[in-house]
Amino acid sequence: MMANDALHREEAEEQKSGWRDFPTHIVIFLAPATIVYTLFMVYPLIDSVRLSFYGTAEDGQFYFAGLQNYVVMMTDTLWSEPFWNALKNNFIFFLMHMLVQNPIGLLLAALLSLPQVTGRSTYRTLIFFPTMLSVVIIGFIWQLILSPLWGVSESLLGYIGLEAWFRPWLGEEGTALLTLSLISVWQFVGIPMMLIYAALLSIPDDLTDAGVVDGANHFWIFLYIKLPLILPAIAMVSILTFVANFNAFDLIYAVKGALAGPNFSTDIMGTFFYRTFFGFQLQLGSPTMGATVATLMFLVILIGVMLYLFGIQRRLNRFQL
Amino acid sequence: MESRRYLGTGVVHLILLSYTAIALFPIFMILINAFKSRKGIFKAPLALPDAETFSVVGFTKVLQKSNFEVYFTNSITVTVVTLAIVLLTAAMAAWALAEYKFPGNTLLGLYLALGIMIPIRLGSVSILQLIVDLNLVNTLTALILVYTAQGLPLAVFILTEFMRQIPNDLKEAARCDGINEYRIFFHVILPLTRPAIATVAVFTMVPIWNDLWFPLILAPSEGTQTITLGVQQFIGQYVTDWNAVLASLTLAIVPILLLYVLFSRQLIRGLTAGAVK
Numbered sequence: 001m002m003a004n005d006a007l008h009r010e011e012a013e014e015q016k017s018g019w020r021d022f023p024t025h026i027v028i029f030l031a032p033a034t035i036v037y038t039l040f041m042v043y044p045l046i047d048s049v050r051l052s053f054y055g056t057a058e059d060g061q062f063y064f065a066g067l068q069n070y071v072v073m074m075t076d077t078l079w080s081e082p083f084w085n086a087l088k089n090n091f092i093f094f095l096m097h098m099l100v101q102n103p104i105g106l107l108l109a110a111l112l113s114l115p116q117v118t119g120r121s122t123y124r125t126l127i128f129f130p131t132m133l134s135v136v137i138i139g140f141i142w143q144l145i146l147s148p149l150w151g152v153s154e155s156l157l158g159y160i161g162l163e164a165w166f167r168p169w170l171g172e173e174g175t176a177l178l179t180l181s182l183i184s185v186w187q188f189v190g191i192p193m194m195l196i197y198a199a200l201l202s203i204p205d206d207l208t209d210a211g212v213v214d215g216a217n218h219f220w221i222f223l224y225i226k227l228p229l230i231l232p233a234i235a236m237v238s239i240l241t242f243v244a245n246f247n248a249f250d251l252i253y254a255v256k257g258a259l260a261g262p263n264f265s266t267d268i269m270g271t272f273f274y275r276t277f278f279g280f281q282l283q284l285g286s287p288t289m290g291a292t293v294a295t296l297m298f299l300v301i302l303i304g305v306m307l308y309l310f311g312i313q314r315r316l317n318r319f320q321l
Numbered sequence: 322m323e324s325r326r327y328l329g330t331g332v333v334h335l336i337l338l339s340y341t342a343i344a345l346f347p348i349f350m351i352l353i354n355a356f357k358s359r360k361g362i363f364k365a366p367l368a369l370p371d372a373e374t375f376s377v378v379g380f381t382k383v384l385q386k387s388n389f390e391v392y393f394t395n396s397i398t399v400t401v402v403t404l405a406i407v408l409l410t411a412a413m414a415a416w417a418l419a420e421y422k423f424p425g426n427t428l429l430g431l432y433l434a435l436g437i438m439i440p441i442r443l444g445s446v447s448i449l450q451l452i453v454d455l456n457l458v459n460t461l462t463a464l465i466l467v468y469t470a471q472g473l474p475l476a477v478f479i480l481t482e483f484m485r486q487i488p489n490d491l492k493e494a495a496r497c498d499g500i501n502e503y504r505i506f507f508h509v510i511l512p513l514t515r516p517a518i519a520t521v522a523v524f525t526m527v528p529i530w531n532d533l534w535f536p537l538i539l540a541p542s543e544g545t546q547t548i549t550l551g552v553q554q555f556i557g558q559y560v561t562d563w564n565a566v567l568a569s570l571t572l573a574i575v576p577i578l579l580l581y582v583l584f585s586r587q588l589i590r591g592l593t594a595g596a597v598k
Contacts, residue, residue: 029417040470044444134531198593247440
């Protein structure tokens, strides 16, 4: 008992003096990363939220304005219209990725993981290559390929007798956003393919062997044994897609400029943020309104991540091995 | 039965081959047409350059009318310096988080991991102000600082996971010999971390090299443009000069292509290993 008490006391003392005797080497190991990260990432993010509650005076000084920016953003049609337009377009952009990019990625991963397929690492390497290039370069490449001036797409369609289908897809209001979404899908299909392929590889053979013994074919094995097991990977791919899409900017800016034409039909949150912050044509840029847009983007992303963490992820964990 | 299986395999290869073609065709088109004369580009876009259409007029124009070498040097400087800082500081922090028990360890790990999900771009308004206050506008230093902050969260996360798996006997043996903690880290741990560092390096490097946003808002001056921004501005200016546009795109693609040929194995191994967990 006595010895036990002494031990407890010793432990308590150790904890009390823990901060005072904090080993220097731990501080030195942690300090550089923590300081740079805090100063150039965490502080600006928090400060941006703070700035969203300020207004910009004529002389460029900031003054506290409470929720005024948010009220303006929601009620003044000069702001609310482009805001809702950009948010809506951004959801379309995201939906196209979910409906086209991730299913294609899943299909490619499923095919690559079939036991009898040879040369899978070559396929993987080649299909993943566009993902490595800059979004700006990809944007310009497709602008050229789809250009009516050059006629590459037109003559390709001509080979299969569909020449009449060709339109300047990037230039028309009705199709520009969908075309840009598909360009982005084309570039990033490699990411869901890789992550889902990795998840498929991690499924132990004995699970699928049971199916083989029962006489099930590859399709049924995939649908009933493998697919439920890779749902966590699919959920992760979805949230990564969500964050990347609601933060996108480069592709639209490279192909369409900051005005996201024609007639703002390709405007997404990233380009709207850029215009608000730096101004365009006759409208002056405003750092505080920019911070407001950034904070709203932050909220959208936060809601998505929270839904993933507390909704999807938790439910899926039950399925995991 | 047998023949049906062969048929199935054939269909699988057909689908994979078609998708590979879709993935590479646009890039291939740019690369072959960059080496043709204007006439060749428009008359037969799908043809390879031959004796009649071969021309490097686009490349000469790009090299004459833009500071491509400057952009290229800027990109290399920013990427390499950032990479070195991220790898060293992230490995140090990861080691402290993985090895030592101290109050707040888990909390600090979570704090550093937050940045994996939250895009740094959302802080751009304040980042620009900070860079103005520090008098670093239009310098490569500004980009290096911001990219370091951007690269750290994922790097610390991956390296911490990896370092937790380093067997105890190695470091205990070193401690018994009375070697101090810094030497253990630099001489025992860092060399062991090499495979993970290669993966982290690729993940850190690619977004930096390809970024348009921060060069555009923090360092848009002619002397500090990175290659992505430089190409974007150049093409904006010479949009009707097809030779020059194709050549500048090719010049931007080729370095990544070479790097990919060299490192795709590490990258793909890293992508697959990371997800298994």
